[in-house]
Amino acid sequence: MWNVLEDRRYRHLFLAQIVALAGTGLATVALGLLAYDLAGERAALVLGTVFTIKMVAYVGVAPLAGALAERIDRRRLLVGLDLVRAAAAVSLPFVNEVWQVYLLIFAMQAASAGFTPAFQATIPDLLPEETRYTQALSLSRLAYELENIVSPLLAGILLTIVSHDALFLGTALGFFGSALLVVSVTLPKPELDYSASRGVYERTTRGMRIYLATPRLRGLLALCLSVSAAGSMVLVNSVVLVRSELGLPASALAWAMCAFGLGSMIAALALPRLLESVPDRPVMLAGAVLMGGVLATLALVNMAFGMSWGALLLTWGLVGLGYSGVMTPSGRLLKRSARSADRPALFAAQFALSHACWLVSYPLSGWLMTRFGTSATLLILAGIAVLGCLAALRLWPTADDTEVEHIHDNLPLSHPHLNGERRHRHTMIIDDEHPHWSDHYRR
Numbered sequence: 228m229w230n231v232l233e234d235r236r237y238r239h240l241f242l243a244q245i246v247a248l249a250g251t252g253l254a255t256v257a258l259g260l261l262a263y264d265l266a267g268e269r270a271a272l273v274l275g276t277v278f279t280i281k282m283v284a285y286v287g288v289a290p291l292a293g294a295l296a297e298r299i300d301r302r303r304l305l306v307g308l309d310l311v312r313a314a315a316a317v318s319l320p321f322v323n324e325v326w327q328v329y330l331l332i333f334a335m336q337a338a339s340a341g342f343t344p345a346f347q348a349t350i351p352d353l354l355p356e357e358t359r360y361t362q363a364l365s366l367s368r369l370a371y372e373l374e375n376i377v378s379p380l381l382a383g384i385l386l387t388i389v390s391h392d393a394l395f396l397g398t399a400l401g402f403f404g405s406a407l408l409v410v411s412v413t414l415p416k417p418e419l420d421y422s423a424s425r426g427v428y429e430r431t432t433r434g435m436r437i438y439l440a441t442p443r444l445r446g447l448l449a450l451c452l453s454v455s456a457a458g459s460m461v462l463v464n465s466v467v468l469v470r471s472e473l474g475l476p477a478s479a480l481a482w483a484m485c486a487f488g489l490g491s492m493i494a495a496l497a498l499p500r501l502l503e504s505v506p507d508r509p510v511m512l513a514g515a516v517l518m519g520g521v522l523a524t525l526a527l528v529n530m531a532f533g534m535s536w537g538a539l540l541l542t543w544g545l546v547g548l549g550y551s552g553v554m555t556p557s558g559r560l561l562k563r564s565a566r567s568a569d570r571p572a573l574f575a576a577q578f579a580l581s582h583a584c585w586l587v588s589y590p591l592s593g594w595l596m597t598r599f600g601t602s603a604t605l606l607i608l609a610g611i612a613v614l615g616c617l618a619a620l621r622l623w624p625t626a627d628d629t630e631v632e633h634i635h636d637n638l639p640l641s642h643p644h645l646n647g648e649r650r651h652r653h654t655m656i657i658d659d660e661h662p663h664w665s666d667h668y669r670r
Contacts, residue, residue: 230359230362231354231359231362231363231366232366234353234354234359235412236353236412236413236414237350237353237354237363239408239409239411239412240346240349240350240353240408240409240412241363241366241367241370242408243404243405243406243408243409244346244367244370244405245370245374246401246404246405246408247309247312247401247402247404247405248370248371248374248378248401249374249377249378249381249397249401250316250397250398250399250400250401250402250404250405251374251378251398251401252374252377252378252381252382253378253381253382253385253394253395253397253398253401254316254319254335254394254395254398255378256378256382256386256391256394257319257382257391257392257394257395257398258277258319258328258332260391261319261320261322261328261391261392262277262325262328265322265323265324265325265328266325273325273328276329277328277329277332278589279586280329280332280333280336281332281336282582282583282585282586282589283586284333284336284337284339284340285336285339285340285578285579285582286579286580286582286583286586287340287579288336288337288340288341289340289341289344289575289576289578289579289582290432290434290435290572290575290576290579292340292341292344292345292575301345301349301414301571302409302410302412302413302414304341304345305342305345305346305349305406305409305414306406306409306410308338308339308341308342308345309338309342309402309403309405309406309409310402310403310406311334311335311338312335312338312339312342312402313398313399313400313402313403313406314399315331315332315334315335315338316335316395316396316398316399316402317395317396317399318331319331319395320392320393320395320396340578340579343578344571344574344575344577344578345571345574345575347558347561347574347578348570348571348573348574349414349415350363350364350367350558351558351562351567351570352414352415352567352570353414353415357559358499358503360558360559360562361498361499361502361556361559362499364498364555364556364558364559365495365496365498365499365555366495367558368491368492368494368495368551368554368555369492369495369496371491373488373492382394385397433569433572434569434571434572434573434574434575434576435576435579435580436657437564437565437569437572437573437576437657438564438573438576438577438580440657440663440664441564441657441664442622442623442624442664443508443560443564443623443624444560444561444564444577445622445623446508446618446619446620446622446623447511447557447560447577447619447623448580448581448584449615449616449618449619449622449623450511450512450514450515450553450557450615450616450619451553451580451581451584451615452584452588452611452612452614452615452618453515453518453519453553453611453612453613453614453615453616453619454515454518454550454553454554454581454584454612454615455581455584455585455587455588456518456519456588456592456608456609456611456612456615457518457519457522457546457549457550457608457609457612458546458550458585458588459585459588459589459591459592459608460522460546460592460604460605460608461484461487461543461546461547462589463589463592463593463596464592464593464596464601464604465480465483465484465543466480467596467601468483468534468539468601469483469539472534472601473534473536473539475536479536482540483539483540483543484543486540486541486543486544486547487543487544487546487547487550488547489544489547490543490544490545490546490547490548490549490550490551491547491548491550491551492547492551493547493548493551494514494547494548494549494550494551494552494555495551495555498510498551498552498555498556502556502559507556507559507560508623508625510552510556511552511553511556511557511619512616512619512620513549513552514548514549514550514551514552514553515549515553515612515613515615515616515619516549516613516616517545517546517548517549517552518545518546518549518550518553518609518612519609519610519611519612519613519616520609520613521542521545521546521549522542522546522605522606522608522609522612523605523606523609523610523613524542525538525539525542525605526601526602526603526605526606526609529601529602529605530602534601557577561573561574561577563654563656564656564657565656565657566656588608588611592604592608595607595608634650
């Protein structure tokens with residue numbers, strides 16, 4: 228898996244991802260302390276609003292940014308967005324009103340909503356070979372999980388010698404370091420560029436239309452619902468389970484989150500070899516079933532015997548395993564579902580739609596826990612995860628990667644795509660010649 232780092236361009240982009248994630252992790256800790264300084268006992272309300280702003284920015288800005296990515300040099304775009312994020316981070320220590328925090332967080336997360344899909348869409352252009360791209364996806368998942376573990380530890384060490392305001396400087400340095408690493412490499416341009424002939428609405432909605440017209444991606448969206456249901460149980464309710472249900476110290480929360488991260492890392496390390504022999508579909512469906520199944524099992528254990536620390540750690544580890552099993556291969560589906568020119572828009576659509584699932588799951592998970600308690604919350608979220616899996620089974624055909632023989636009634640015989648023959652066969656991709664999955668081909 229590590230052989231992919233021999234590619235200099237990818238190595239620099241991977242390092243850019245690591246330093247940016249480290250900066251983001253520092254900001255997460257610093258924001259909690261800043262919210263407490265500004266709002267005192269109302270800090271939880273402030274942080275809840277901050278996370279809502281983050282998701283709204285992700286859902287609303289990503290499609291617009293995907294359209295913009297078609298018209299701007301990708302390296303300039305990534306560097307510019309990194310600098311916007313750095314500027315917002317370095318401004319946070321100087322705020323004295325809560326509304327100023329909201330404004331700067333929106334600016335930072337709007338820039339992230341543009342940066343992340345454009346960054347993700349660049350990797351398959353750098354690594355067109357499926358095996359190497361899968362290795363890159365696994366490394367990316369490892370980077371996310373290591374950030375969840377290392378950044379809080381780094382923040383804790385730094386807070387022993389500096390104030391929390393200095394953590395925002397570390398965040399800015401992370402984004403600035405990411406910009407330097409991106410500018411140090413030449414990024415490939417898309418193979419085709421249709422943007423000059425498209426209007427603003429066409430460019431903004433193109434990724435969504437490709438996404439929702441592609442059966443495997445509709446299945447992916449259903450699986451994103453499963454991921455958000457199970458993931459929100461871990462991310463939102465772990466503190467209640469650890470501190471209130473089990474009466475454990477605050478340090479136990481870190482161990483619970485480490486169990487989730489460890490499970491995800493194990494899956495990320497195993498997937499490159501597994502995906503060489505097993506298709507994406509059964510692996511991802513198994514991940515969703517695993518998440519729903521272990522949450523339901525923990526609910527039954529809790530009802531019969533009460534919550535146990537060992538059962539919680541095991542469950543969170545298995546949820547992390549299933550989480551990574553769904554999310555790591557998702558980039559492979561996006562790569563094979565669009566041409567190079569359309570990938571930024573398609574990755575932006577995935578970014579927005581997947582975070583829309585989280586925008587629903589976050590508050591739902593917290594409300595269920597408060598209103599109905601642990602067992603009911605586990606069962607309901609497990610049910611949502613299983614429903615997402617069942618929807619994916621229906622929406623995502625088993626043989627969707629096979630070549631399809633079809634007839635183009637929508638194109639003149641002289642069109643370059645037909646090469647003089649109206650009937651031909653190839654793997655289906657939604658594009659200008661194939662605007663609908665089923666309307667323009669016949670088996």
